[in-house]
Amino acid sequence: MTYAQTVAALYALGHELGKPRKFDLEHMRVLSAALGNPHRRFPSVLIAGTNGKGSTSATLASIIHAAGYRTALYTSPHLLQINERIQIDGEPISDPEFTEMYSRVDAAARKLVDSGALPLMPSFFETLTAMAFEYFASSGVEIAVLEVGMGGRLDATNISDPCLSVITDVALDHQQYLGDTISLIAAEKAGIIRENGVLITLPQHPEANDAIGRIATERNARGVSATKYVPNVTPGAARFDNLRPAATQLGQFFRSRYFLEVMGEEILIETPLLGRHQLRNVALAIAAAEELNQCGFTITAQNIATGIRDTYWPGRFQLIPGAPGTPDFILDVAHNPAGAWALRSALSENFGDDATPRSITFIFGAMRDKAVAEMSQILFPLADHVIITHAETPRAATTDELLQLAGPSATDIIAATTVPEAIQRARASTPANGVIVITGSIYIVGEAFGLLHSRHKASS
Numbered sequence: 001m002t003y004a005q006t007v008a009a010l011y012a013l014g015h016e017l018g019k020p021r022k023f024d025l026e027h028m029r030v031l032s033a034a035l036g037n038p039h040r041r042f043p044s045v046l047i048a049g050t051n052g053k054g055s056t057s058a059t060l061a062s063i064i065h066a067a068g069y070r071t072a073l074y075t076s077p078h079l080l081q082i083n084e085r086i087q088i089d090g091e092p093i094s095d096p097e098f099t100e101m102y103s104r105v106d107a108a109a110r111k112l113v114d115s116g117a118l119p120l121m122p123s124f125f126e127t128l129t130a131m132a133f134e135y136f137a138s139s140g141v142e143i144a145v146l147e148v149g150m151g152g153r154l155d156a157t158n159i160s161d162p163c164l165s166v167i168t169d170v171a172l173d174h175q176q177y178l179g180d181t182i183s184l185i186a187a188e189k190a191g192i193i194r195e196n197g198v199l200i201t202l203p204q205h206p207e208a209n210d211a212i213g214r215i216a217t218e219r220n221a222r223g224v225s226a227t228k229y230v231p232n233v234t235p236g237a238a239r240f241d242n243l244r245p246a247a248t249q250l251g252q253f254f255r256s257r258y259f260l261e262v263m264g265e266e267i268l269i270e271t272p273l274l275g276r277h278q279l280r281n282v283a284l285a286i287a288a289a290e291e292l293n294q295c296g297f298t299i300t301a302q303n304i305a306t307g308i309r310d311t312y313w314p315g316r317f318q319l320i321p322g323a324p325g326t327p328d329f330i331l332d333v334a335h336n337p338a339g340a341w342a343l344r345s346a347l348s349e350n351f352g353d354d355a356t357p358r359s360i361t362f363i364f365g366a367m368r369d370k371a372v373a374e375m376s377q378i379l380f381p382l383a384d385h386v387i388i389t390h391a392e393t394p395r396a397a398t399t400d401e402l403l404q405l406a407g408p409s410a411t412d413i414i415a416a417t418t419v420p421e422a423i424q425r426a427r428a429s430t431p432a433n434g435v436i437v438i439t440g441s442i443y444i445v446g447e448a449f450g451l452l453h454s455r456h457k458a459s460s
Helices: 003-012 026-034 053-066 095-115 124-138 182-192 206-218 276-294 301-309 337-351 372-382 399-409 419-429 442-459
Strands: 044-048 071-074 086-088 143-147 164-167 198-201 222-225 240-244 255-262 265-271 318-320 328-331 360-364 385-388 413-415 435-439
Touching: 003 095, 003 124, 026 095, 026 124, 044 053, 044 182, 053 071, 053 143, 053 164, 053 276, 053 301, 071 124, 086 124, 095 124, 164 182, 164 276, 182 206, 198 206, 198 276, 222 276, 255 276, 255 301, 265 276, 265 301, 276 301, 276 337, 318 442, 328 442, 337 372, 337 435, 360 372, 360 419, 360 442, 372 399, 385 399, 385 419, 399 413, 419 435, 419 442, 435 442
Parallel strands: 044 143, 044 164, 071 143, 164 198, 198 222, 328 435, 360 385, 360 435, 385 413
Antiparallel strands: 071 086, 240 255, 255 265, 318 328
């Protein structure tokens, strides 16, 4: 098969929650056993949560790589190319290797179905997770950082045997699968906690704290709080450099700069992940990196500083400057109300009354199953203009659906059929000193990132 045929075949497998399949781990265990249980051939860290698990995963992987270890990273979804989900030392799997891994997993799965060991072919995410495990094992990685896809207890990644479990902030999302309360959702996330294992987390919503704490206690897990690594960012806080733009070139990001004492040494933290919510994610990554020293690894405070500085995780309050005389762009993958609040906070910190006021235009698109009305009520009051658009995926809400849901939230909302059209309209309606914020769905952000990236390269 060609790479293009491989990607098409993978997507054709469908979602693991679609009929008639069920949401459990037994099929994943059977598939992995047929491959020789590749997930047992390297240690791992498993990271779950509603928001921030990707940022935490990317930061932790960068820290471990800075310490000199061959480090794997598995994340989802992707911005531009599916290969981004499977990385070693910051490099995505190549197209030929991707095709090879799919061939191995597909051949094993077909044999299992033919023999009756599996009732049907694995889903898209099950197959991709098996591909990642096979690739990491065959490539001799020394450790893998694994981001849970959804939930935790029944997610395909949860067949792994992590030396550490990390839970980021929990909020309402995917309620149709995980439960309609924070307590129920947190319990699903806490399914990654191992018996007598180590859990790294932060205090958060009381319902989440109760659910996570109960399951950690039942499993006799040792809890590690990352609280000491969350900096004090109150006005006038000592030795904290405020959250202001520090980059003006593509591929660079805004940066937060502050000092922390880590393992008895004061280090300068420079993170490209902006926003006070990201300070929590960075703190979790630091705590996890420090705890890895109890798992046979050697990670220093300077490794932590270097890894955080070198983290590459695009689409998270990322600045792409406009050409001279045109507005800048901010790309952020906020896709639920908690993410929308985080984005609003970051925009207020950088473009609000205490900064230089700038006109804001939103380009917004979302999936049909998201809390569009709530997100629009959070974000759109900040904007002078809002442009609704449609992502190229069957799950995406149409512009008519988005307009119906978001209409009451702002007065100046128009629709654009495609992301390129939305960008064109935003440029026309936003003053040169303004900012265009593209958000609501990783599909929208990914398409915009590809367009803006290619245009910037062509003009530079």
